[in-house]
Amino acid sequence: MxxxxxxxxxxxxxxxxxxxxxxxxxxxxxxxxxxxxxxxxxxxxxxxxxxxxxxxxxxxxxxxxxxxxxxxxxxxxxxxxxxxxCDEAGEVAVSLHYGKRYGAFPDDMEDAEMLAIWGANIASSSVHAYRIAVELKRKGVPIWTIDPRRTRTSLLGRHIRPKPGSDSVLAMGVSWYIINEFGVDLEFIKRYTIGFEAYKELVSKFPPDKVEAITGVPKGEFRDLARDYVERRPSISYIGVGLQKTRYGAEAVRAISLIPALVGVHRGFFYCNSVRxxxxxxxxxxxxxxxxxxxxxxxxxxxxxxxxxxxxxxxxxxxxxxxxxxxxxxxxxxxxxxxxxxxxxxxxxxxxxxxxxxxxxxxxxxxxxxxxxxxxxxxxxxxxxxxxxxxxxxxxxxxxxxxxxxxxxxxxxxxxxxxxxxxxxxxxxxxxxxxxxxxGYVKLKYPPKDSYQTPSGKIEFYSSKALEMGYSPLPNVGWDVEVDGYPFKLISSSVPEKTSTQDMMPEDLVKRDSIYISRDDAESLGLEEGGLVRVTPTNGSSIIATISIDDNLLRGVVWARRGSRFI
CATH class of the missing domain: 3.40.50.740 (Rossmann fold)
Structure with missing residues (x-):
């Protein structure tokens, strides 16, 4: 309508x-x-x-x-x-390790024994996927949401709230527990992958205490996520496009997409399937x-x-x-x-x-x-x-x-x-x-899930293509640090009423230029609902925005609707 x-x-x-x-x-x-x-x-x-x-x-x-x-x-x-x-950085990220970037399709998601939604609010941005997730929950399938903000999607299951921009580190923490405690699928790794030992060495640099300190996520939470990846197979990682729109976003996509390879699931991720x-x-x-x-x-x-x-x-x-x-x-x-x-x-x-x-x-x-x-x-x-x-x-x-x-x-x-x-x-x-x-429609003939269009013909934990292109052959794990004078991390995402900014009616304009802030932060700054503030990003002009207090946000994180003028 x-x-x-x-x-x-x-x-x-x-x-x-x-x-x-x-x-x-x-x-x-x-x-x-x-x-x-x-x-x-x-x-x-x-x-x-x-x-x-x-x-x-x-x-x-x-x-x-x-x-x-x-x-x-x-x-x-x-x-x-x-x-x-849009999604180009993440597309390249996946292709470095898998060849073509296609992954899990809807029918794969329907058969999943565990679903981890990384950096996406699918209740707003992918309502068809959300319907599948709701059905999975009804069947008792564990669902995880990794998102700094509490959303309708996060209500489907367990919710991990990392600091914005730290997802690649969190993926290392999950991988650490898989490698060192719950166990990788060695037969799969020997048959379908190369470069595991180099990847294992990278992961070893991010033990749980370090990951917890950087991401703000208690190590018990990402340990439980790692256990579900191993014990609830086939698992699917739904990787949101918004996740890679950060300084280390593409590296996060690389690290998250490689988790299924550790546990023996062919292309057990969804990022972008527009391979034609x-x-x-x-x-x-x-x-x-x-x-x-x-x-x-x-x-x-x-x-x-x-x-x-x-x-x-x-x-x-x-x-x-x-x-x-x-x-x-x-x-x-x-x-x-x-x-x-x-x-x-x-x-x-x-x-x-x-x-x-x-x-x-x-x-x-x-x-x-x-x-x-x-x-x-x-x-x-x-x-x-x-x-x-x-x-x-x-x-x-x-x-x-x-x-x-x-x-x-x-x-x-x-x-x-x-x-x-x-x-x-x-x-x-x-x-x-x-x-x-x-x-009216035709199903495309995609290559098999166990076909990898890399130089080796396998999943490459250590990417030869990345090396050839001048990139790090392993995920270049990093995280956003605080910038003096800019105490908040701004995140933005879709809203359920809209599909894009071109679909913006006049009555939405006030909401569009609202800035959402946690109650604790608002109180510490003396801000009230409906008040006006000047919003200044590190790389843009400041504008006046309306304050909206949001109990779904972490301290130090502010949120704006997709299409806001200060993004």
Missing amino acids: NFLKYYKSERRVLYPHIREGGRYKRVSWDEAISLIALKLRSILKEYGPREVLVVNYSGNSGLLSFNYPLRLFYALNATVIDYTI DFDTDYLKGKNLGNPSVVNMLDIGPLLSSGKFKFLYIYGCNPAITFPRSDLIRDGLAREDLYVVVHDVVWSETAEMADIVLPATSMFEQFDVVGSWWHPYVGYSSQVIEPAGESKPNWWVTQEIARKIGLDVPELYEDPIEALKRALRSSKMLEGGLDALMEQ
């Missing part, structure tokens, strides 16, 4: 608009496309293609909607982004040019310092969701930067654009959609007519290319034909797009 409310809200973009004198004026599509083409041609001629930046993300993660519009910018040799801010062999390079037109690539962490600093003259944004809300969003907003406010936003709603980014174009929602267009979790891919049919004059992502970039006069046939390829070609060579998807359109 919230989706329907969202797509029918007053914030829905229904028609093209241009900014004139600080206000937006409705125009026709032809006028909007003509103006975009005029500006784009002028900037290309005066400054060159590298000064044109396209920014997109998973506001619409359909194969077509995400990839096809990039053809225009590859053909222009413009600047694109590297898509590193579709030809997305063809869909995005990688053969059409050689664009410059910018790291997403650098977008804010670059925009605020005067870099780029033309910015095209679709499928994301960078004024709120990207790193250093304060600097991104400074950049969007530049007079010499021309900003075009194609979005479903009047987002914070759209409200700073020179041209705002109406985008179709997932209900109003066709696409092919995969999953990060389950092994199926589906064909998403259009079920309602587009609202107002909204158009799909691929249509807009086709029209811009036509207006510019680009003579590149791939820019005008029929989107259905493009999808067919991108799926044709897939060995994981039988029947290609035709099968999807006929059946």
Whole structure:
């Protein structure tokens, strides 16, 4: 119901608009496309293609909607982004030791004898997984939650509350008890792994007393968790994406993902299962040019310092969701930067654009959609007519290319034909797009769980690929330390009412800029519910936020909803 409310809200973009004198004026599509083409041609001629930046993300993660519009910018040799801010660090972390990063699927989770949820509140962020966890609890399966904050998910079983940023150390503590007290699966380790002795030496550097001192978790608690890993097999570790968004987050993912290998469970973890062999390079037109690539962490600093003259944004809300969003907003406010936003709603980014174009929602267009979790891919049919004059992502970039006069046939390829070609060579998807359109969904053929695509063909506790890439072959275990003048650790997570920051209704804005603090901390600072405070992060601008007292937080930890302006 919230989706329907969202797509029918007053914030829905229904028609093209241009900014004139600080206000937006409705125009026709032809006028909007003509103006975009005029500006784009002028900037290309005066400054060159590298000064044109396209920014997109998973506001619409359909194969077509995400990839096809990039053809225009590859053909222009413009600047694109590297898509590193979501789960990339953890994906690389898992692949260093396992090859391809796929792990446990929903049916594996349903058969688990123990479930450990590390750094995720699945009651809010993965309601399908939460349903399985509830059923596991009903059957008497032990469930563990590792999270600094008490949540609805943590009520399912035992709750461990480490200090934020110390998860890699906690994983060492669990591994220490498995190796030194409860026993590893030696037959599994000999047959399916290499590098165990080096890993054992690393773990030996983190005895229980040291782990307790660093993480704040009593050693008896992670000892019990280690025992369940050994005695309740097959166990599944559900590793949250938010966990790896810290200084040592990727190292934590590495260490947690290796626990199943100690106890003899093939890929007994879930992190990200979006392993597919579709030809997305063809869909995005990688053969059409050689664009410059910018790291997403650098977008804010670059925009605020005067870099780029033309910015095209679709499928994301960078004024709120990207790193250093304060600097991104400074950049969007530049007079010499021309900003075009194609979005479903009047987002914070759209409200700073020179041209705002109406985008179709997932209900109003066709696409092919995969999953990060389950092994199926589906064909998403259009079920309602587009609202107002909204158009799909691929249509807009086709029209811009036509207006510019680009003579590149791939820019005008029929989107259905493009999808067919991108799926044709897939060995994981039988029947290609035709099968999807006929059946609605198809189960992909993943490699077996005991297949490891590493140089050795085994699970590598000591990663040769990491060594080759210049990383530590073993998890580089570390933890966040206190910074003088910054007494609190800020954590953020999803809320059950929303799926993303683009799904933000006006009544949510006050909640969005609230800062949640423990009762003890509030009392010691003389803060009251509803009071105003200035929140200043180590790497951003300060804003005024509303105090909310939260009995679910540890002392020294504050929490904010995903999409808050100070994150």
